[in-house]
Amino acid sequence: MAEAHQAVAFQFTITPEGIDLQLSYQALNQIYLSGVRSWKKRVSRMRNRVIKGVYPASPSSWLFVAIGILATMYMQSDPSMGLIAKIQQHLPLRYRLTFDLQSVVVVALKVVCTLLWLSLILALRFCLKLLLSYHQWMFEQHGRVSNTTKVWVTLLRLLSGRKPLLYSYQTSLPHLPVPAVRDTLTRYLESVRPLLTDLEYKRMTDLANEFESSLGNRLQRYLKLKALWATNYVSDWWEEYIYLRGRGPIMVNSNYYGMDFLYVTPTSVQAARAGNTITALLLYRRMVNREELTPSRVPGTSWRSDLALLLSTDVLQHWQDSEFVAVYSRGRYYRLWVYRAGRLLSAREIEHQIQWILDDPSPPLPGEEKLGALTAGDRVPWAQIRKEHFSSGVNKRSLDIIEKAAFFVTLDDEAQGMKGDDPTGNLDRYAKSLLHGKCYDRWFDKSFSIVIYKNGKSGLNAEHSWADAPTVAHLWEYTLATDAFQLGYTEDGHCKGEVERSLPPPHRLSWEIPSEVQDQIFSSLTVAKALADDVDCHVFPFRDFGKGKIKKLRVSPDAFIQISLQLAYFRDRGSFCLTYEASMTRLFREGRTETVRSCSNQSCAFVKALEGGECKRLFRQASEKHQNLYRMAMTGAGIDRHLFCLYVVSKYLGVDSPFLKEVLSEPWCLSTSQTPVQQMELFDLKNHPDFVSLGGGFGPVADDGYGVSYIIVGEDMINFHVSSKHSCGETDSHRFGAQIAKALQDIMAVLSADTPSSSKGPAQPQSKKLL
Incomplete structure (x- = not known):
């Protein structure tokens, strides 16, 4: 298989003449580029940590403090506030005579600069927290702002800085008070x-x-x-x-959905809509990772989370920057790599990969088609089946791919939307489809599942524990706008861009699902369908x-x-x-x-x-x-x-x-x-x-x-x-x-x-x- 060949970086055989080593330079180049991308992300994260750590000040502000202390030194004053003299007093006489006074001054200046700088940062952060604890402005009448609130606004603007990162305010937010x-x-x-x-x-x-x-x-x-x-x-x-401790189905009871544009479907090509949607979501994730999103009036949270199950309670697991998504199409599961050699695939390339999945004629494996019903039914049976049959072997590898994917994509084989002879009924069916689908063609444990319908309509189903609706709404707004207005489509409805023909096809996941697991799938599906049909x-x-x-x-x-x-x-x-x-x-x-x-x-x-x-x-x-x-x-x-x-x-x-x-x-x-x-x-x-x-x-x-x-x-x-x-x-x-x-x-x-x-x-x- 092509993807298996690309995954091998080198091969060797032992011959009478010695070891014959064969290197795959293309694979090694991809490994190198992936490593470069990984290190760039690490450096970027370290840089952001430093910037957030000193907020509302900036790292360069240390230089201003140092310059100020040097200015006091040249004005014949002691910038160390007696620190140098104390160091000299405590030195033995033989060292005091030979000790380089200039070195003492330099070290003392660095210590004083750093301590003073850190003190100023803590003071600024404390002041910012006090300002953010003021809420009286919310209770004032519109158009009648008090002088106190006007002063508060001015001070808040001064301390907030011009370019805060996404999480710059986190440490300055006050703690939630306990009411009497x-x-x-x-x-x-x-x-x-x-x-x-x-x-x-x-x-x-x-x-x-x-x-x-x-x-x-x-x-x-x-x-x-x-x-x-x-x-x-x-x-x-x-x-x-x-x-996390609820043992009933999270489908319908907890998960919620988001819908597409009301009147417009940017393209009727299913694979193209999936290509642009996946690209927009990954661009949003890149902005979150780089903390390039402007902090809103409500601090954002990272949407990169996945749900893994235990018997007594579910737990949230956060994965680091996955480079693939999981795709479901006509009862089959795939891993779709969205990065190649450290490069994010273009929307046109992702469309090409999605089309390959849609054109794949292979049938589902026994028990594979309705496997997702396990995530739609009661939690205890799913936890037990997971522990017994998905904790090792091929099932564990495939389940890990789904759970560690950036998100889940369903290529639905139905058409949805408002248009048609019954627009009111069509909207109702559209909502039900996003809320529960067929009860097995979504992975309800994922942070969110994207649904791309046969006619190009889209939507999402989100798991509730990791984030509330405003966080997902912010993500979905960006996705819809980027899809329609930034990425766009060609005249024939396809994604823009070129395709690298050497891309390996998506990887089809393998399963070994015994009869007892298939029985539980049927039981979970029965519970889920009863719940879905009642909505x-x-x-x-x-x-x-x-x-x-x-x-x-x-x-x-x-x-x-x-x-x-x-x-x-x-x-x-x-x-x-x-x-x-x-x-x-x-x-x-x-x-x-x-x-x-x-x-x-x-x-x-x-x-x-x-x-x-x-x-x-x-x-x-x-x-x-x-x-x-x-x-x-x-x-x-x-x-x-x-x-x-x-x-x-x-x-x-x-x-x-x-x-x-x-x-x-x-x-x-x-x-x-x-x-x-x-x-x-x-x-x-x-x-x-x-x-x-x-x-x-x-x-x-x-x-x-x-x-x-x-x-x-x-x-x-x-x-x-x-x-x-x-x-x-x-x-x-x-x-x-x-x-x-x-x-x-x-x-x-x-x-x-x-x-x-x-x-x-x-x-x-x-x-x-x-x-």
Whole structure:
């Protein structure tokens, strides 16, 4: 085989005349170039570590400190602040007479310069951390900035430097504070008040008071001790207990998806779309490795992670810069090298390799086609099968290739997208395909799987434990924009560039799958298909208006949508429910998410008033309340992560809390999340209005609830993703989608009824961007 031949650097045979050594200079040249590339990356990483280590100063600033000390020396002053004199005093007399004073001065100057420089760096970093701990700017009214905030902005700009690297701010971010138990309980009781009767509320208040007076303070002391020791008192427990210790399927229950452009498919050639998409993802990874991405208002995290399984719990494994991707096509697995001799293959070369896979006529091996179902079913059987049958031999080698690949690529044999006789139904099927596919043609354990459909449409399925949606959304935005606007296609729909004809073909993975493994594959597939068939997905673009019209009313778009969801749910179910909205806590080191309990007394009062008459004032109160809840969650004053950690501590101590047990078992019947648009500069919607993103979505959290994801695109569109379960007779995703659209229209009608007066009203607080 060609790839086997290229992998051999030399051959030798023993003859009567001696050893006949045959070198493959092409292979040796590739080894040399790969080594050069590896060392260049090491040097680049070392350079970045140095730059980050001295941030917010720069390595060259040491010279300025040295020049300043030399200037003081020439001014007949002692730059060592008495250090030289002390060294001379402690030297024996015989050495004092022969000791080179100039050498002492030079050494002392170097020591003083370095110590002073390090002291200045620590002082600057401490000041930057203090500045980043200031969050009052978030609570100020739009257009009414206090003098304190103005001074804060000026100082932050001065200390931040002009060109920070991607992770420059990490060590300067403050730690997530632990709220007081009483404050968290007060906010919790306020959040559940509209959901409980007077008798139920009194009972819950008594439970909360009993918890505070007895067990609460004891658990809080342990939690504060952890906060002093750990970088973030929530994130490690959240990752372990919420994501990695779950034994149910991660497909649908945890993984989420991202979709392609709504109206446009840049090319209908499947291999070409795969070539550009893979290239764009690798270019993004290169920028992450070099830390060339500009730090956003929410610090980024590396997306290079893979999931490996153990029996008791899953674990995250981070691999270093893999040079290949894993590809699935028509039941077969391949390793596709994307680097050759240290060079990233061109998009046209990757397309050529993908086309070779598509044209490969070889059939799947026994048990290979549906092997991926093991990652879609329950975790315990997969862990057991992995340990018994994938820990050695050919199966281990092939599994290692999949898990150590940069990411996973599925060449789907179906066509998806909105176009066709049934655009609404096509979008729904498109979403379901990305969420679970055929339950065996994705590798759900991978950090993310890219799906390229037969007609050129694309999408991704992401595993949740390693990163939240904003991180993946940032990656996917860059990929779509680079694919469509930077890399581009030829007139006949192929990738641009040339192909090196000596490229070895992709490597087909081998498997030895015995009957007992095939039986487990069938069992896992049965579990996964039952789960997938139960999911009811509905995707719809809302085009009546967008954030442009909402902002003209001096209302936060997110608050407007969240209150609309409350109205829609009340109309759909005739009651209110516990509502989950994800908020980021990336203002803090290693921060991930916090819950915004969007169902409040104010939002319920507005919904009830809307059903009975005029209620503009109540909407303003509900909107302001929602924005305040969101800000408190972002600034570390949320409810649910604190209660979750108190519950974990109670389990470690072996004590039971009726209050915590009841709180942590409450179902989120309405789970919502906004997909942020973070890089609008990559998309020219004015000249290319059709290149709008559909965003992404997730499965329902509760069996009798709804999952709602939305993305605010441009000024005039909001795309919604609604999910529920067919097995619940009280939920219907299409019906709820219609309720959402009507709620948006009705609230807009109420707020627009008296436009002049509303525009003259008091300015409402708005979300501001971090500077």
